[in-house]
Amino acid sequence: MPLMRNARSFFAPLAIGAPDPVRAIPVTPSRMIHFFDPSNEKLRGKVPDMARSADILLGNLEDAVAADKKEAARAGLVEVGRTADLGGTPLWTRINALESPWALDDLVTLVTEIGDVLDVVMVPKVEGAEDIHYVDRLLAQLEARAGLSRPVLVHAILETAQGVANVEEIANASPRMQGISLGPADLAASRRMKTTRVGGGHPGYRVLADPGDERPSYQQDLWHYTVGRMVDACAAAGIFPYYGPFGDIKDEAGCEAQFRAAYLMGCVGAWSLHPVQIGIAKRVFSPDVEEVRFARRVLEAIPDGSGVHMLDGKMQDDATYKQARVLVDLAELLAKKDPELATAYGLS
Numbered sequence: 367m368p369l370m371r372n373a374r375s376f377f378a379p380l381a382i383g384a385p386d387p388v389r390a391i392p393v394t395p396s397r398m399i400h401f402f403d404p405s406n407e408k409l410r411g412k413v414p415d416m417a418r419s420a421d422i423l424l425g426n427l428e429d430a431v432a433a434d435k436k437e438a439a440r441a442g443l444v445e446v447g448r449t450a451d452l453g454g455t456p457l458w459t460r461i462n463a464l465e466s467p468w469a470l471d472d473l474v475t476l477v478t479e480i481g482d483v484l485d486v487v488m489v490p491k492v493e494g495a496e497d498i499h500y501v502d503r504l505l506a507q508l509e510a511r512a513g514l515s516r517p518v519l520v521h522a523i524l525e526t527a528q529g530v531a532n533v534e535e536i537a538n539a540s541p542r543m544q545g546i547s548l549g550p551a552d553l554a555a556s557r558r559m560k561t562t563r564v565g566g567g568h569p570g571y572r573v574l575a576d577p578g579d580e581r582p583s584y585q586q587d588l589w590h591y592t593v594g595r596m597v598d599a600c601a602a603a604g605i606f607p608y609y610g611p612f613g614d615i616k617d618e619a620g621c622e623a624q625f626r627a628a629y630l631m632g633c634v635g636a637w638s639l640h641p642v643q644i645g646i647a648k649r650v651f652s653p654d655v656e657e658v659r660f661a662r663r664v665l666e667a668i669p670d671g672s673g674v675h676m677l678d679g680k681m682q683d684d685a686t687y688k689q690a691r692v693l694v695d696l697a698e699l700l701a702k703k704d705p706e707l708a709t710a711y712g713l714s
């Protein structure tokens with residue numbers, strides 16, 4: 367069994383002088399976590415534009431940043447944190463893996479230099495609660511030394527078989543846990559899955575109908591099981607699940623379908639690797655206008671949220687009231703950020 371803090375000490379700061387851990391994870395629009403490489407000067411110049419169009423901006427320090435660019439990426443992110451006008455868009459980072467030569471300096475430098483504007487640290491290849499405990503204590507020490515008044519939160523990537531096996535303990539490892547993302551590329555390698563794709567389906571993974579005149583077959587979702595486990599672990603822990611990357615940038619329809627499956631299963635967002643995927647995530651992770659309209663009718667039809675009612679031939683009760691609440695709450699949250707959505711939802 368991993369070492370867990372007990373119920374009384376769970377919310378105690380892990381270093382003298384560190385800020386109190388949060389009791390509830392902030393609920394903000396997070397339809398996409400937009401990745402950019404902070405070592406790239408041209409992209410750094412685009413940060414204000416990216417921040418206007420994305421819900422969350424993430425300076426990536428890990429995979430996709432070459433080894434000889436790691437320090438430039440870290441320094442570039444410090445520059446962004448110190449100088450860029452993000453207009454209230456949360457700033458996240460993905461640090462290097464904990465066993466790498468860069469992770470320690472990533473945490474020390476970022477919390478010391480820009481801990482006051484850094485909302486969340488994404489930790490790759492998390493295998494169990496012990497990885498979160500290590501980051502948790504170190505963050506507390508760094509926050510205390512930097513005199514920060516609010517804690518930096520932690521987001522784990524689920525991208526090893528061991529991490530999936532331990533997903534519940536990871537989700538509950540610390541009050542800093544903000545959420546978990548699927549990392550389908552590393553996870554595929556860790557599991558010895560035979561695919562070279564970053565997320566998405568595979569034409570060979572399908573179900574064939576029984577023998578008959580015709581034998582239709584349908585492609586299945588390779589990630590259904592893991593997304594299901596991740597969503598349940600996150601919901602049970604009061605944190606947020608995200609589908610991760612979709613690497614085939616040109617396959618916009620494939621990306622949209624994968625994001626939509628994750629949205630319907632409970633994910634709050636996905637990663638965008640390219641500007642085109644910001645629009646896809648916005649479309650997918652904003653509730654459908656007609657569904658919101660129907661959900662509001664459900665809430666109006668059941669003012670106290672109890673009893674049984676009929677609406678358009680469909681039974682409504684306490685449970686459907688709660689389902690409707692999920693959609694309406696999300697629509698109201700997004701409408702506050704997005705005037706076009708506010709108009710579409712009739713909330714302006």
Ligand SMILES: CC(C)(COP(=O)(O)OP(=O)(O)OC[C@H]1O[C@@H](n2cnc3c(N)ncnc32)[C@H](O)[C@@H]1OP(=O)(O)O)[C@@H](O)C(=O)NCCC(=O)NCCSC(=O)C[C@H](O)C(=O)O
Pocket residue numbers: 401402403409412416426429430525548549550551552553564565610611615638639640641
């Ligand atoms: C994937 C890319 C390398 C593609 O870049 P590029 O070839 O430059 O694309 P385009 O020519 O179509 O670009 C058009 C313009 O858009 C700008 N651009 C591209 N990407 C971004 C971005 N992320 N943010 C902002 N702007 C972007 C280009 O500069 C062009 O601008 P201009 O020249 O002015 O017209 C590239 O998109 C990229 O590097 N994306 C991020 C990749 C990344 O972060 N990968 C790591 C996350 S996924 C992962 O790690 C796997 C996971 O961990 C797992 O295990 O599953």
Ligand SMILES: [Mg+2]
Pocket residue numbers: 429490525549551552
């Ligand atoms: Mg990965």
